[in-house]
Amino acid sequence: MNKSYELFIGPNHPGIPGNFSLHLELEGDTIVSAKGDPGYLHRAFEKLMEYRLYIQNLALIPRICVPEPDINETAYSMAVEDLMGVEIPERAKYIRTIVLELARVTAYLLWMGGYAGSLGLYTLGQWATGDRDYAIDLFSELTGARVYHMYVWPGGVRRDLPQGWTDELLSYVKYMKDKLIDYDNLFFKNAMFAHRAKGVAKVTKEQALEWGATGPILKATGVAQDVRKDDPYAAYPYLDFEIPTMEEGDSWARAIVRRFELETSLNLIEQAVKKMPKSGPVWTKMPNPFKWYVPEGETYAKVESTRGEHGFYMVSDGTGRPYRVSVRGASMPHMFTIAEKLLVGSRLADASHILLSLDICPPEIDR
């Protein structure tokens, strides 16, 4: 009689954040080995980008990460600006910061719903999806699109803020800050949540650094590493904020770090709106976008996503199309070095909880 058996989770499974498969080997309900199987979402972004003009790629790259597309546009634009030697106007920097932070809020809310759902609390999912939709309405008014905005582009942003938009934004921020108290009472202060999540999938500081963790996973072990502080871009150098950290390194600590990050993002939006220049250009004048010839060279541009460091390595050969673009998604090491190790020894009922606590985004693996 066989002692162990195999079980597949995914590619379609409510406990998996996207189309991704996991091959588990179990004894009873204890996982003895876990192997990730990517490929269900491969759309060959890196190859397609080589065939397209720099401006055409803008329609393609937001699709690399579905819950938070703006990081892709920003990192891509930063890489192009770096190669072309373009400085973006002051007002555009603030607008980028606001867009990025609002996108972080939507991504955290989406994550919160999924994470609470994996623990059996579906109410939070309903609330968070509803609150995320208010932010998406703001995006739709600003950019004309709900999810894939294509708003940030090389040289700045596509157009100026609509009249009265910042007031709507600030009232949303105020609403979210009040709502956070409800979220705390329902979920983050809930004794059942602490009971279920404390001590699960614990990572030490040394392990997190060794395994290439970034973002909330690393912050939950006590390392305050954040691209917004360490290699500032957009308007982050002018804003005052702290990186939240925890010492425990388990699933609970990661959730609490994300909860504080959500609050930090809301504060950053308020600060950026207050400090933003009232008028001025939002785009550095550049040649006709269909005739952008980016000088020869290579660069690595990175931004902080809700999952960690998100970067674009871009090689240009001096023509109108990129020679090679390589995307660094935070989820690649999170899946293949961290999740595969953390799942071993845990219970099957915790598998989707662990995956969601690491916030793995499959499109970042199948670029």
Next chain:
Amino acid sequence: MSVLDKIKGIEGVNVKVQRDNRIFVDVKEDKLISVLYVLKNIGFNQLSLLSAVDRINEEQFEVFYVLYSNREKVNCIVRTYIPRDNPKLVTAAIIYPPAHAYEREIAEMFGIKVEGNADAGKPFILENFKGDVPPLRKDFNSMKYVNAHFQPFRHHDEVELEAKDE
């Protein structure tokens, strides 16, 4: 002693500073692993990205390792060049564990053999891929592959014209 001086002190490297915190280091393939060891010891404790560029005109692959030092807040990009006709590389997964998955990816996408990585060369992201040329190489023709293995692609103008003829 700054981190840049320390990197310049390593034997057999060619250093180029692109901007404040982006240092490009070119190194020969046989020195690669020892240079990565030294860089890890001087504080570059994270591997952010590992991938390759197909330099078809120079007949070689450029393999790059984006390293990060969270103490110095500096990115160091190590580049090495391997011949295109017989691409071989030694694994860096012992020094940087995340390299394991990235090496599986470049083995599949560029056809680079990675010695010491047991999983490199096994199917990873691509499923049922039947082409002779690995897909991220510059001589891989996407359109040709699609037409050979799927229903041939036709431009919508052609389809409209045919409909009119009928």
